[in-house]
Amino acid sequence: MQHAWEISNNCHDPGCPPMHGDRARRNLKSPRVSVVIPTLNEARNLSVVLPRLPDGLFEVVVVDGGSTDDTVEVARRLRPDMRLVEQTGRGKGNALYIGLVAARGDILVTLDADGSADPAEIPRFVAALVAGADVAKGSRFAQGGGSADITRPRKIGNRVLCTLVNSIYGTCYTDLCYGYNAFWADCLPALCTPRPLYAADPAAESPLGEGFEVETVLNVRAAKGALRVWEVPSYELRRIHGQSNLHAIRDGLRVVRTIWGESPVFSARYSPEAAAPADAVAGALPCSPAAPAAPSVGTAVGTAVEVRDEVVQLTRAEDAATDLGPGLLEPGAADVPSAVIGRASNGHGPKA
Numbered sequence: 001m002q003h004a005w006e007i008s009n010n011c012h013d014p015g016c017p018p019m020h021g022d023r024a025r026r027n028l029k030s031p032r033v034s035v036v037i038p039t040l041n042e043a044r045n046l047s048v049v050l051p052r053l054p055d056g057l058f059e060v061v062v063v064d065g066g067s068t069d070d071t072v073e074v075a076r077r078l079r080p081d082m083r084l085v086e087q088t089g090r091g092k093g094n095a096l097y098i099g100l101v102a103a104r105g106d107i108l109v110t111l112d113a114d115g116s117a118d119p120a121e122i123p124r125f126v127a128a129l130v131a132g133a134d135v136a137k138g139s140r141f142a143q144g145g146g147s148a149d150i151t152r153p154r155k156i157g158n159r160v161l162c163t164l165v166n167s168i169y170g171t172c173y174t175d176l177c178y179g180y181n182a183f184w185a186d187c188l189p190a191l192c193t194p195r196p197l198y199a200a201d202p203a204a205e206s207p208l209g210e211g212f213e214v215e216t217v218l219n220v221r222a223a224k225g226a227l228r229v230w231e232v233p234s235y236e237l238r239r240i241h242g243q244s245n246l247h248a249i250r251d252g253l254r255v256v257r258t259i260w261g262e263s264p265v266f267s268a269r270y271s272p273e274a275a276a277p278a279d280a281v282a283g284a285l286p287c288s289p290a291a292p293a294a295p296s297v298g299t300a301v302g303t304a305v306e307v308r309d310e311v312v313q314l315t316r317a318e319d320a321a322t323d324l325g326p327g328l329l330e331p332g333a334a335d336v337p338s339a340v341i342g343r344a345s346n347g348h349g350p351k352a
């Protein structure tokens with residue numbers, strides 16, 4: 001069987017642009033993997049999820065949204081080494097943004113805390129990134145993926161919205177609103193550009209949005225930034241305890257608004273200057289327009305966020321250079337049939 005990291009980049013399209021990040025500077029041999037977990041009242045689920053995390057992770061960043069149950073205590077008990085970050089705004093989008101910026105690894109993985117994302121799949125994502133992807137995007141609908149959690153209306157909505165994104169941005173995604181994704185940290189600036197849609201009050205918004213449109217923002221930005229996106233088939237398990245915080249209509253509309261707000265048509269209508277006053281954004285958001293397009297790993301992202309236990313200076317520097325321990329990229333740990341890791345985005349920008 002071919003290992004995922006043995007799959008060469010098989011993009012034969014002459015128009016395919018070069019990698020976004022400086023691949024030569026990426027830590028391909030022993031990437032430090034940060035797992036970012038947003039939590040909102042997930043104590044009972046965390047007690048299942050955290051023990052299932054694979055060995056060899058560089059760090060686990062838990063971003064809590066003000067849980068009123070024992071989420072924080074459970075996380076502390078099961079993962080004394082985790083970094084607890086308190087989100088500054090509302091919603092999953094804000095939580096992920098805060099967590100991703102706080103993470104210090106070479107590779108950042110987003111993982112839901114409700115038990116639906118199987119931590120055992122993390123090596124697959126890492127393998128795809130090491131093999132050549134900038135972004136390893138989980139897909140429940142790629143060959144080899146699946147879901148025991150998604151409802152029929154959500155599945156239909158996801159498909160419609162995914163088709164819309166594909167037609168606007170020239171991608172060939174099979175899944176749009178899925179929370180299990182990973183990317184090289186050097187792609188963060190391309191993914192966290194200010195949101196033109198919410199320019200009226202940019203300081204109030206995280207660049208990834210507030211709610212469940214966050215995955216759409218990431219996927220659309222990856223296409224706009226000409227990042228190399230590969231889909232990794234993923235099986236979504238059933239949420240173990242509790243109920244989803246997502247509301248199909250409300251959050252579906254937010255996704256539609258995001259697709260429109262990020263589109264070239266919208267950008268053409270509202271100039272970037274009008275849409276995102278640079279000075280209003282620069283102080284609040286580390287991924288300001290002034291940020292370099294593709295800083296390499298080791299470049300300071302340059303801000304500090306409130307962490308419950310400490311204030312962390314956010315750098316992706318060579319600090320605490322802990323190698324990825326054994327397990328994550330051990331031969332066989334991430335076997336993925338070659339047919340099921342595919343290139344989701346041809347790396348081209350938007351069509352129009």
Ligand SMILES: Nc1nc2c(ncn2[C@@H]2O[C@H](COP(=O)(O)OP(=O)(O)O)[C@@H](O)[C@H]2O)c(=O)[nH]1
Binds near residue numbers: 065239
């Ligand atoms: N920190 C934080 N996490 C959130 C928030 N909303 C949802 N989450 C987390 O995001 C993940 C996905 O949320 P979930 O309700 O399962 O949505 P679904 O998977 O789309 O049905 C879970 O780990 C939630 O605990 C929030 O406002 N803040």
Ligand SMILES: [Mg+2]
Binds near residue numbers: 112116239244
């Ligand atoms: Mg869920």
